[in-house]
Amino acid sequence: MLIDTYGRVATDLRVSLTDRCNLRCTYCMPEEGLQWLAKPDLLTDDEIVRLIDIAVSSLGIEEVRFTGGEPLLRPGLVGIVERVATLEPRPRMSLTTNGIGLKRTAAALKAAGLDRVNVSLDTLRPDVFKALTRRDRHKDVLDGLEAARAADLTPVKVNTVLMPGLNEDEAPDLLAWAVKHEYELRFIEQMPLDAQHGWKREGMVTAEDILASLRTRFELTPEGAGDRGSAPAERWLVDGGPHRVGVIASVTRPFCAACDRTRLTADGQIRTCLFAREETDLRGALRSGAPDEEIAEIWTKAMWGKKAGSGLDDPTFLQPDRPMSAIGG
Ligand code: SAM
Ligand code: SF4
Numbered sequence: 001m002l003i004d005t006y007g008r009v010a011t012d013l014r015v016s017l018t019d020r021c022n023l024r025c026t027y028c029m030p031e032e033g034l035q036w037l038a039k040p041d042l043l044t045d046d047e048i049v050r051l052i053d054i055a056v057s058s059l060g061i062e063e064v065r066f067t068g069g070e071p072l073l074r075p076g077l078v079g080i081v082e083r084v085a086t087l088e089p090r091p092r093m094s095l096t097t098n099g100i101g102l103k104r105t106a107a108a109l110k111a112a113g114l115d116r117v118n119v120s121l122d123t124l125r126p127d128v129f130k131a132l133t134r135r136d137r138h139k140d141v142l143d144g145l146e147a148a149r150a151a152d153l154t155p156v157k158v159n160t161v162l163m164p165g166l167n168e169d170e171a172p173d174l175l176a177w178a179v180k181h182e183y184e185l186r187f188i189e190q191m192p193l194d195a196q197h198g199w200k201r202e203g204m205v206t207a208e209d210i211l212a213s214l215r216t217r218f219e220l221t222p223e224g225a226g227d228r229g230s231a232p233a234e235r236w237l238v239d240g241g242p243h244r245v246g247v248i249a250s251v252t253r254p255f256c257a258a259c260d261r262t263r264l265t266a267d268g269q270i271r272t273c274l275f276a277r278e279e280t281d282l283r284g285a286l287r288s289g290a291p292d293e294e295i296a297e298i299w300t301k302a303m304w305g306k307k308a309g310s311g312l313d314d315p316t317f318l319q320p321d322r323p324m325s326a327i328g329g
Contacts, residue, residue: 016263056091072095114153116156164203188248193323206249
């Protein structure tokens with residue numbers, strides 16, 4: 001089991017498949033991109049599958065989420081999903097993607113065993129999309145979303161970050177659109193994980209702002225008496241249900257006490273938290289021929305040292321060296 005000193009048990013593994021991306025979202029990456037990881041440093045498909053196998057067979061992982069960077073840019077993605085689907089016990093599998101290229105791959109991913117997708121989309125306006133992502137690909141994302149629903153990669157969740165002065169006024173429009181298309185919308189508070197270190201607490205759109213904006217058009221009723229368990233999203237029924245909307249308020253309403261996550265970067269480092277400043281190397285052990293038991297032990301020890309919280313509330317908070325795209329969001 002991956003348990004820490006606070007008694008939290010990690011059952012959810014986030015696997016970053018690449019640090020590269022075809023968008024340049026302003027809250028994530030600089031316009032010119034980043035220094036990408038060198039190919040020999042990336043885990044191979046075989047190494048990734050082996051680590052996931054250890055995680056599900058020996059360490060109690062029940063859910064695997066593929067992310068990045070943009071995971072659809074990983075050539076071996078479908079093959080990795082196919083192999084993970086044969087592991088015992090079979091974990092639930094999902095993908096967090098910007099949706100570009102999903103139109104082409106959704107059916108193959110479903111056939112390989114992927115259960116569902118989270119697609120990131122921040123705006124319904126192509127011009128705002130271009131300003132936010134620095135690429136003119138709005139239609140590709142909408143097409144990807146439709147393909148995901150058609151391929152039954154459901155529930156299709158949509159992740160939205162609201163940025164002041166750009167799309168902060170779009171929350172009600174986005175919710176009306178999501179309800180109409182049967183997507184489950186979740187707003188994510190902007191976090192200090194951008195490569196440019198441009199995040200400002202004062203400027204961010206908070207959960208409170210988002211809910212106030214949504215309530216101008218919808219009636220929201222808290223789901224599950226405010227108990228969100230380890231799920232990061234607090235959820236509300238929209239106009240009595242059955243549609244829902246979620247808010248992931250990592251900054252203003254942190255959920256660290258219930259966290260059940262462990263993370264693997266594309267270059268084989270374990271991270272106990274998005275905001276951790278330390279990593280534990282598994283790639284070295286893998287490549288030096290360590291047996292599964294030894295790798296499982298390194299992973300267990302790393303998780304034992306997980307900190308109580310993200311430290312975001314602490315005035316001495318220091319942003320991690322790696323940005324979101326290199327950690328795996
Ligand atoms: N490229 C894929 C995508 O965009 O969905 C997967 C990786 S991306 C890092 C995962 C999620 O993190 C996306 O929903 C994105 O909007 C979100 N994200 C990126 N930077 C963020 C930030 N600084 N604060 C909050 N969410 C962020
Ligand atoms: Fe790429 Fe996702 Fe970061 Fe946007 S949020 S730049 S799509 S990794």
